Amino acid sequence: MSLAISTLTPAYTGLEVFWFVIIAILWAGYFVLEGFDFGIGMMLPVLGRDDMDRRVLINTIGPTWDGNEVWLLVAGGATFAAFPNWYATLFSGFYLPLFLILVALIFRGVAFEFRTKRTLPAWRTAWDHAIFWGSLLPALLWGVAFANILRGVPIGKNFSYLGSFFNLLNPYALVGGVTTLLLFALHGAVFASLKTTDELQERAERVAKMLAPAATTALLAFLSWTYVNARDIHNTGLVPPFVPVVTIVAIAVVGWLLRERLGGWAFVTTAVGIVGLVATIFLNLYPRVMVSSISSAYNLTIGNAASAPYTLRVMTIVALIFTPIVLVYQGWSYWVFRARVRRPPVSPVEVVPGPAPVGGPAQTELEGAEASERSEGPL
Amino acid sequence: MTLDLSRWQFGITTVFHFVFVPLTIGLALMLAIMQTTAYRTRHDAAKSAKWEHMTRFWRRLFLINFAIGVVTGIVQEFQFGMNWAAYSRYVGSVFGAPLAIEGLLAFFLESTFLGIWIFGKGRVSARIHLASIWLVSVGTLLSALFILAANAWMQHPVGYKVVGNRAVMTNFWAVMTNSTLVGSFFHVVSAAIATTTMLILGVSAWHLLRAHRGGDTVHPAFVTSAKLAVIVGSIAIVATMFFGDSQAKLMEKQQPMKMAAAEAIYNTQNGASFSLLTIGDLSGNPIFQIRLPHMLSVLADNQWDGTVQGINQIQKAEVAKYGPGNYKPILWVTYWTFRLMVGCGIVMFLMMGVGLWLIRRRRLERSTWFLRLSVFAIVLPFVANTTGWIFTEMGRQPWVVFGLLKTSQAVSHIGTGYVVTTLIGFTAVYSLLAAIDFGLMVHFARRPEVSDDHGDTDGDDHDETHADRVPALVY
Numbered sequence: 001m002s003l004a005i006s007t008l009t010p011a012y013t014g015l016e017v018f019w020f021v022i023i024a025i026l027w028a029g030y031f032v033l034e035g036f037d038f039g040i041g042m043m044l045p046v047l048g049r050d051d052m053d054r055r056v057l058i059n060t061i062g063p064t065w066d067g068n069e070v071w072l073l074v075a076g077g078a079t080f081a082a083f084p085n086w087y088a089t090l091f092s093g094f095y096l097p098l099f100l101i102l103v104a105l106i107f108r109g110v111a112f113e114f115r116t117k118r119t120l121p122a123w124r125t126a127w128d129h130a131i132f133w134g135s136l137l138p139a140l141l142w143g144v145a146f147a148n149i150l151r152g153v154p155i156g157k158n159f160s161y162l163g164s165f166f167n168l169l170n171p172y173a174l175v176g177g178v179t180t181l182l183l184f185a186l187h188g189a190v191f192a193s194l195k196t197t198d199e200l201q202e203r204a205e206r207v208a209k210m211l212a213p214a215a216t217t218a219l220l221a222f223l224s225w226t227y228v229n230a231r232d233i234h235n236t237g238l239v240p241p242f243v244p245v246v247t248i249v250a251i252a253v254v255g256w257l258l259r260e261r262l263g264g265w266a267f268v269t270t271a272v273g274i275v276g277l278v279a280t281i282f283l284n285l286y287p288r289v290m291v292s293s294i295s296s297a298y299n300l301t302i303g304n305a306a307s308a309p310y311t312l313r314v315m316t317i318v319a320l321i322f323t324p325i326v327l328v329y330q331g332w333s334y335w336v337f338r339a340r341v342r343r344p345p346v347s348p349v350e351v352v353p354g355p356a357p358v359g360g361p362a363q364t365e366l367e368g369a370e371a372s373e374r375s376e377g378p379l
Numbered sequence: 380m381t382l383d384l385s386r387w388q389f390g391i392t393t394v395f396h397f398v399f400v401p402l403t404i405g406l407a408l409m410l411a412i413m414q415t416t417a418y419r420t421r422h423d424a425a426k427s428a429k430w431e432h433m434t435r436f437w438r439r440l441f442l443i444n445f446a447i448g449v450v451t452g453i454v455q456e457f458q459f460g461m462n463w464a465a466y467s468r469y470v471g472s473v474f475g476a477p478l479a480i481e482g483l484l485a486f487f488l489e490s491t492f493l494g495i496w497i498f499g500k501g502r503v504s505a506r507i508h509l510a511s512i513w514l515v516s517v518g519t520l521l522s523a524l525f526i527l528a529a530n531a532w533m534q535h536p537v538g539y540k541v542v543g544n545r546a547v548m549t550n551f552w553a554v555m556t557n558s559t560l561v562g563s564f565f566h567v568v569s570a571a572i573a574t575t576t577m578l579i580l581g582v583s584a585w586h587l588l589r590a591h592r593g594g595d596t597v598h599p600a601f602v603t604s605a606k607l608a609v610i611v612g613s614i615a616i617v618a619t620m621f622f623g624d625s626q627a628k629l630m631e632k633q634q635p636m637k638m639a640a641a642e643a644i645y646n647t648q649n650g651a652s653f654s655l656l657t658i659g660d661l662s663g664n665p666i667f668q669i670r671l672p673h674m675l676s677v678l679a680d681n682q683w684d685g686t687v688q689g690i691n692q693i694q695k696a697e698v699a700k701y702g703p704g705n706y707k708p709i710l711w712v713t714y715w716t717f718r719l720m721v722g723c724g725i726v727m728f729l730m731m732g733v734g735l736w737l738i739r740r741r742r743l744e745r746s747t748w749f750l751r752l753s754v755f756a757i758v759l760p761f762v763a764n765t766t767g768w769i770f771t772e773m774g775r776q777p778w779v780v781f782g783l784l785k786t787s788q789a790v791s792h793i794g795t796g797y798v799v800t801t802l803i804g805f806t807a808v809y810s811l812l813a814a815i816d817f818g819l820m821v822h823f824a825r826r827p828e829v830s831d832d833h834g835d836t837d838g839d840d841h842d843e844t845h846a847d848r849v850p851a852l853v854y
Contacts, residue, residue: 055852062854063494066449070486076456077479084471084545091460091467092791098461099801103808106450110812113446116854117819159468160792307472308547318480326487333491336502344852 012287015312016302019082020289022319024282026078028275030071031142031180032187035274037065039188041108041135042181044128047192047203051124052343058112058131059341060195065112067330069105081315085159085305086289093153093161094145097168101138108134139184140177144168146281147176147222151229152293159300172225179222182215183277186254187270193263197342205258208266212255219251219273223280230284239283247276382790384798385462388805390772392454394765395809399448399816401764404523404568405575406441407516409611410434411509418509432600437579439823442497447816449490454805456482462798466779466789473539473548474529477555481525489518498853523571524564531560533780534771535633546783559633562626569618570767574760576612577727579604580734581757582824584750591747598827602744605753609734609743616728623724634781636693637774640708641717701782708776716770723763730756 040061048054061068080087091098107130115127151172154163189208193201223244230239251273257266285291289305292298306312417430456478459467467475495503496511503511532539538553539546548554583605590597631638690707697706730752737743744750779786 055854058854059498059852062852063498064491066490067487067494069449069453070482070490073453073456073486074479074482076460077475077482080460080467080471081475081479084468084475087460087471087475088464088467088791091457092462092464092793095461095791095793095797096800098457099804102454102457103804105453106808106812109450109453110446110815112854113442114815114819116852117443117823164794165797307475308542310551311472311476311548314548314551315476315479319483322483326483330487330491333495336495336499341852 012301012303013306013309013312015309015316016306017287018316019078019306019312020282020286020302023075023078023082024278026071026075027282028278030068030075031184031274031278032271033068033071034065035139035184035187035270036191037061037068037188038135038139038184039186039190040192041131041188042139042185043188043192043204043207044132044135046207047189047200048128051121053200054124054128055116056196056200056341056343057192058115060192062112063337064333066109067333069109078315082307082312083289083300083302083305084307086300089155089159089161089290089300089305090149093155093163094148094168096165097141097145101141104134104137104141106134108138135184136181140181143177143180144173146180146278147173149290150226150281150284152291154294155290155292155298155300156294157298159298159305162294172229175218175222175225179215179218179277182211182218183251183270183274186211186215186251187267187274190254190258190263190267190270193258194267195340197340200343201340205263209255209258212251212258215254216248216252219277220248223248223277226280226284239280243276243283244280247273247280250276380795381793381798382787384795384802385790386786388462388798388802389458390769391802391809392451392458392805393772394768395813396448396451396455397764397768398761398813399444399451400523401567401571401574401760402444402578403441403448404516404519404571405573405578406437406444407512407519408572409575409579409607410437410441411512411516412607412611413437414509414512418505429599429603432598433604436600436827437604440578440582440820443816443819443823445493447812451809451812461801462791462793463779463789464791464793466784469545469784469789470532470780471545473532473536473546473554476548476551477525477529477532481522481529485518485522485525487518489515489522492518520568523568524560527564527567528555528557528560531557531563534563534775535559535629536780536783541783546780558629559626562622562629566619566622566626569615569622570760570764573612573615573619573727574764576608576615576731577753577760578757580608580612581753581755583608584753585825586827587744588747588750588754591745597744601827605743605750606738609731609738612727613731613735616724616731620724620728634775636690636697636706637708637713637771639690639693640710640713640774641770642714704777704785706777708774713770713774716766716773719766720763720770723759723766727756727759727763 040057044054044057048057076087079090111127111130111134115124115131118124145168148168148170151170153161153167156162186208189204189211192204193208196204227244250269254266254269254273257263257269287301287303288299289302290300292300413430413434417427417434420426420430459474492511492514496508496515499511500508532554535557536546537557538548538550540549541547583601586601587597587605589595590601627638690710694706698704730749733749734743734753737746737749775781777785777787779789
């Protein structure tokens with residue numbers, strides 16, 4: 001290879017590249033999983049006509065939201081260990097947005113648990129607000145954050161962030177934020193249509209159909225702008241064109257899939273769209289992890305941000321052993337809770353013991369509870 | 380200013396987080412024990428029903444508490460980068476690894492199987508449902524192990540070398556077998572169990588007292604809960620003291636200033652005889668006996684600041700070793716927190732001893748004076764946990780990583796306004812959560828009845844037999 005190329009593409013160790021990919025996967029996993037949790041949260045006032053509707057919606061993610069959020073914690077921890085400079089610059093630089101995300105996640109998390117602890121309507125309404133805003137705010141702010149990472153923020157010598165909060169509020173980043181917001185809302189609406197029944201399901205489908213064009217538009221705008229930016233600032237990212245194309249196509253067909261009553265495939269495509277968006281951003285970034293708007297000399301890359309090789313080796317071994325195990329049991333938990341959640345009957349008198357009175361999956365919230373209520377023995 | 384505010388923020392968020400974490404660790408284990416007993420006695424209807432009732436009752440408190448532990452834990456994971464960027468760059472290679480591994484090994488396990496445990500009844504077999512709570516418990520213990528490995532490295536760095544301007548891990552095994560970790564892990568875990576047993580004892584006592592007052596029959600679940608708490612708690616508190624003592628001995632070698640600071644001021648302010656009682660019993664005889672002649676000679680010389688000399692000697696030694704600077708922690712803090720922690724521990728130890736004696740005499744559930752005491756004693760372990768952490772963290776100052784990095788060098792270069800915002804913000808949010816959580820905990824702790832298999836489904840003030848009650852949804 002020529003000298004020019006070798007200076008243009010400094011050698012990064014395989015481990016550094018590997019951990020860049022792992023962190024990209026963690027973020028993609030986080031956005032796909034918590035994406036629909038956020039979506040459900042945002043759908044609470046839209047789809048939920050009464051308290052019971054909202055309870056049904058919350059229960060669709062009840063058993064799994066906490067495990068979904070762990071993806072964020074692991075992404076954070078992995079960034080800390082594998083790229084300490086990235087972790088430090090990102091979190092100290094994006095200080096206030098991160099604070100807002102944390103407060104949102106705090107209220108949202110306790111809201112799930114606390115909401116049903118009292119029957120007072122004001123109590124429940126307050127926690128409904130917490131779930132709604134606690135879902136909407138992170139859905140918006142994560143998009144803002146990643147758009148800024150890619151667009152570039154004022155980073156000076158020694159990886160120090162020199163900007164302020166307001167550097168992060170630029171049009172491109174806001175488009176990024178609106179994009180993730182709409183994507184997650186759509187993802188959540190599709191998820192709701194798959195996990196609920198009757199009227200609630202119909203409403204979810206209707207809302208998803210309405211959201212699909214909006215999400216497609218925002219995504220198209222964001223990806224186009226990203227493409228223009230990429231050309232303008234001569235970045236070194238490597239994005240095979242099919243990645244953003246697949247991304248936009250995936251979201252563009254959601255509306256059609258819903259009209260064809262292919263809800264399961266619609267969910268697959270919203271997930272593909274989210275993964276594609278994360279992939280586009282990370283491929284565009286590579287080999288950088290944060291772009292400096294001051295000088296490319298100040299960019300954080302997987303080289304200068306990385307941890308020691310020994311740490312990366314240890315982490316790789318641990319990750320290779322335990323990640324498959326985690327994926328298996330987390331996947332299994334989704335299998336356990338695959339049934340749709342439905343409203344309980346108006347009165348227990350109407351409950352017909354025995355098999356499911358209405359067609360559908362073998363086990364629902366209701367039937368599970370009935371079964372355990374009927375059983376006399378422990379457990 | 381940024382430094383001080385960041386320290387306050389870290390202190391407030393961490394102390395708050397650690398109010399809930401010990402209960403999560405302890406209750407997960409106690410619930411696993413209760414549910415296992417219910418399962419194993421399933422052929423004995425009365426017995427099984429009692430243990431089942433216990434599981435359901437304590438489970439509500441566990442879940443309320445768990446939620447807060449989770450959400451405040453997220454802040455812990457991110458505030459190193461936010462407020463302590465320089466620290467994060469310096470230690471990321473060593474300190475970041477256990478944090479990441481904690482997430483992968485512990486958090487996924489806890490959260491996934493907690494979901495199975497709460498929602499999975501009737502969908503998974505009884506055995507898998509039982510296994511779930513054990514896996515949650517394992518998750519909490521793994522979490523404690525890895526986060527304490529990270530903390531132990533701050534107290535006593537091992538398995539690293541300094542390359543350029545950062546510490547680089549050279550031996551992960553050394554980090555995970557740090558002598559400081561062994562002591563602190565068992566100390567913290569046994570303290571967490573002791574905390575939980577004090578809560579179980581106190582709440583059970585409240586119900587027993589109420590039954591006595593009203594002349595009602597005592598629900599057997601609370602008698603058994605109280606007995607279980609005393610038996611498990613006795614073991615836990617002895618283990619806490621034993622490992623606390625072994626930690627103190629290590630500290631004398633690894634961080635002599637912290638140990639000196641825990642005792643020194645005490646001598647000048649409170650006199651020798653009290654010192655004999657407090658220190659002699661708890662923090663290990665060797666420390667005590669080494670100090671005693673020194674202190675007496677000081678008193679004989681009429682030098683009231685005798686032990687402060689001890690601190691000064693260490694100060695001189697550290698200046699010689701690390702360069703000019705003040706290596707003394709804030710002495711009144713180390714002094715009082717150490718005493719409060721040890722004092723609460725001793726009272727808990729005595730109470731558990733009395734409890735055991737009462738169980739032996741078959742009088743536990745009828746000893747109103749002891750039950751009353753137990754209700755008030757709920758506060759003791761929380762005071763001990765809080766002061767224990769404040770002591771060990773503030774006693775390490777000015778270091779954030781002992782001997783390697785000072786706290787003043789660790790902070791982010793961010794504007795004071797930002798830190799003020801988050802300090803006020805987190806404090807306000809946490810205060811609100813604390814108030815709500817306390818209200819809910821008290822509310823559910825006082826409700827003896829548990830509604831149905833899904834426990835807490837329908838809030839209070841709701842007639843459980845009412846026709847429109849909702850049995851199906853958990854949340």
